Amino acid sequence: METTSVDVLVVGGGATGAAAAYDLARRGVRVLLVDQNDLTTGTSGRYHGLLHSGGRYVITDFDTAVECITENLILRRIAPFAIEDTGGLFVATSQDPDDFPARWVAACARAGIATEALTPEQARALEPALTRDITAVYRVPDASCDSFDLNHGFITAARTYGGDAWIYQRVTGFLTDGDAVVGAELEDTRTGERRRVHAACVLNATGPWAGVVAGLVGLDVKIRLDRGSMVAMNIRWVNTIVNRLRPPSDGDILVPVGTVCVLGTTSIRTEDPADTHVDVSEVSTLLREADVVVPGIRQGRALRAWAGVRPLYEPPAELAQLESGHNVSRRFAVIDHTERDGLRGLVTVVGGKLTTCRLMAEQAVDVVCRQLGISARCTTADEPLPVPETSPRHYHQLTHRVHRLEHGEMPGALICECEVVTRPQLEARIAAYGDQPVALDDLRRDLRLGMGPCQAGFCGYRAAGILHAAKGLSPGDATRALGAFVGERFRGVRPLLYGHQLRQLYLDELIYRRTLGLDTLLTLDQPQPEGVSDAGSEA
Ligand SMILES: Cc1cc2nc3c(=O)[nH]c(=O)nc-3n(C[C@H](O)[C@H](O)[C@H](O)COP(=O)(O)OP(=O)(O)OC[C@H]3O[C@@H](n4cnc5c(N)ncnc54)[C@H](O)[C@@H]3O)c2cc1C
Structure with a gap:
């Protein structure tokens, strides 16, 4: 089994883990981040997109409001490309x-x-x-804040300081030595290949999975x-x-x-x-x-x-009874398992907001460094992050891409008309993955492929053809890649079956199921979820 050694293993490639990997790398620590999927596929890729001023929490959760406004001002300074x-x-x-x-x-x-x-x-x-x-x-x-760009910014920066990130690597267990965690076992979620990472400390930054991951070593973290x-x-x-x-x-x-x-x-x-x-x-x-x-x-x-x-x-017992999650505090917790459970080499960070990810990382990394006897202080608020390769020069707006297209800065055939993605852009992103497998959904997160009104109706099959040629996929694998991509797009349209999007889904279904014969897709023949007609009539 392949084995790698680092100082710190960060588990979780959401905003918190990515910010922590950057912080550790800046402090001179040899860090590796792993995620079971692509980066930003957990809550950080499924959030509302708001860099909070703190106004939302100022009455119900004052301390979080103060953290939000402080971090809002810092992120604007260090990650303007994402905001x-x-x-x-x-x-x-x-x-x-x-x-x-x-x-x-x-x-x-x-x-x-x-x-x-x-x-x-x-x-x-x-x-x-x-x-x-x-x-x-x-x-x-x-x-508003693009979490994909923000995370790529943190990881690009972590790499410039010697850190690394591996995607599609799930932690399936911890390596222990007496009362210490000394690393983790990983499984490649695409190939099933297993490997080990030895680390002096592991940071559990797995957001909603933090309890499950702590449970791998028998600890109880309530989320x-x-x-x-x-x-x-x-x-x-x-x-x-x-x-x-x-x-x-x-x-x-x-x-x-x-x-x-x-x-x-x-x-x-x-x-x-x-x-x-x-x-x-x-x-x-x-x-x-x-x-x-x-x-x-x-x-x-x-x-x-x-x-x-x-x-x-x-939260404490009486708060846990609250009906609505709107009233539960958005404060975060850093759990030093040495102090709490007598287990060295493991720290958990959980809770908070995407807006406060840098601060969460800072406080978690302080605890990790204390365990490792490292005195370097956090400097992530001091300098702007490098603009990541996946990000445009500035925050994404369609007009920027149209302008570049019209001025010859984006040559080549247009593959995704809704989001203005060209063939050379797709080919360059696929090439950037090197020997690694790449899914059409990875390209969506990188380039916004298929995120417009037709939800991949027209670009899905074109992009699958390009992926097929670039990666030398078998026809079966290319078809499965297309099915997975379009099926996931359709899943998000399914609760909205009324008006224009219902018409769009019928057209997309004609293209993919009836013409291309992709039977793996969600079809309109399946029973409708209860209440579909309510949404339509309300709208
Ligand atoms: C509906 C909604 C709206 C929100 N809106 C906002 C907003 O507008 N503004 C704001 O500031 N905050 C918002 N938030 C909160 C914010 O999104 C989260 O606090 C933040 O994204 C959490 O980031 P994270 O890195 O801690 O967790 P995640 O982003 O979930 O990252 C955890 C990662 O761990 C990985 N992982 C899990 N288990 C393993 C394993 N065994 N091995 C390897 N990897 C593993 C997962 O794949 C995942 O990528 C919102 C949250 C929700 C749900």
């Missing part, structure tokens, strides 16, 4: 509690979150789609798992983040991300870290609540729905 400075609005309507805005403004002032009162007319001049029923509105320093769903509308209904000015609840926020506007979120307790099911009733709630602040939005075209699982650190 679009949309600004944010908090909007109260006649449906919301009267006394909330005054309390909220006072709490923002205490937390150091800048607020600017606008008149309803000023707010509508900024965002013409806003409701006329505005009782109070404030501007805050929210922004409250809270599933939240989101819906992407096909255009940017707003260019500013719009939050409801009320106590946190379902369907409070609209986030313009790239080419779309994401409505979210819900909060449903789950027991499964991989539970990404979207209930049709959640779609109805999100459309109904968004329509209060942006009237007419529920008649718009919804592209796709998806869900992620919040890894909330299990």
Whole structure:
């Protein structure tokens, strides 16, 4: 069995793990990060896209609000390529509690979150789609953040300092020596190949899986798992983040991300870290609540729905009884298992927000370094990250790509018309994976392939042909790659079977199932999930 030795093994390639790998590498530690899938495929790739100002938490979770505004300002400085400075609005309507805005403004002032009162007319001049029923509105320093780009930034930077990251490597067990963890056993989730990594310390940064991973060595880490769903509308209904000015609840926020506007979120307790099911009733709630602040939005075209699982650190007993995950603290915990369980060489970091990932990493790495007797301090807030290869020079907007296309900077055939992805771009990304297998979904995360209105209806089969040629895949493997990609795209459309997207899915089904004979795909012949017609009639 192949064996590798490093100082620290980071398990988990979400925002927390990636930021930790960068932090360790900067402190001169030999670090390897592993993830069971591609980077950013856990909660960090399934989040709402909001770089919080802290305004959302300032009444219910003050310390988290302070962490958010502090880290918001740092991430803007170190990762501008991943952040679009949309600004944010908090909007109260006649449906919301009267006394909330005054309390909220006072709490923002205490937390150091800048607020600017606008008149309803000023707010509508900024965002013409806003409701006329505005009782109070404030501007805050929210922004939208592309987590794929942010994570690639952390990993690119970690590599420049000598660190490394391996994807599709699952930790299946720990290596122990007496009362110490001394490494982990890995399994390649694509080939089944097994290997060992020896490490003086392992950092468990597996988000919603943190309890499962700690359980591999018999430890009990309680995580409250809270599933939240989101819906992407096909255009940017707003260019500013719009939050409801009320106590946190379902369907409070609209986030313009790239080419779309994401409505979210819900909060449903789950027991499964991989539970990404979207209930049709959640779609109805999100459309109904968004329509209060942006009237007419529920008649718009919804592209796709998806869900992620919040890894909330299990709070004290009385809080664990709370019905809604909206009320559970977003604070994070760093667990030194030497102190808590008498097991050296293992540290767990869990909870928090994507916005606070750098701070979570800093505090977790401080504990790791203490265990290893390393005194180097954290410097990740000091310098900008290098712009990752997968990222454009600036935050992704479709107009940037169209501009480059029109000015001859993106030659070659257009493969994905919705997101403007060309054949040479696809070929370059495939080549960047070298000998490693590459899935069409990996290329989606890198280039936004198949993320537009047709949800891979037209680009899927073209990209599969290019992958087939570039990697010398057998026809069977290329067909399976296509089936997996398009099937996953269709899964996100399935809770939205009404209006334009229903028509689109019929067309895509004609292309893939009836014409190309891909029977592995989700078909419209299958029974509809309960409540589908409700979402349609509401919209
Ligand atoms: C619906 C929703 C909306 C949200 N919106 C926002 C928002 O707008 N702004 C914000 O700041 N935060 C938001 N959050 C919170 C934020 O997304 C999370 O706090 C953050 O992404 C957690 O990152 P992480 O790295 O800790 O976990 P993850 O991103 O889940 O990373 C954990 C990784 O560990 C890997 N892993 C698990 N087990 C193993 C194993 N055995 N071996 C190897 N790898 C393994 C997984 O594959 C995964 O990639 C939202 C969360 C949800 C659910």
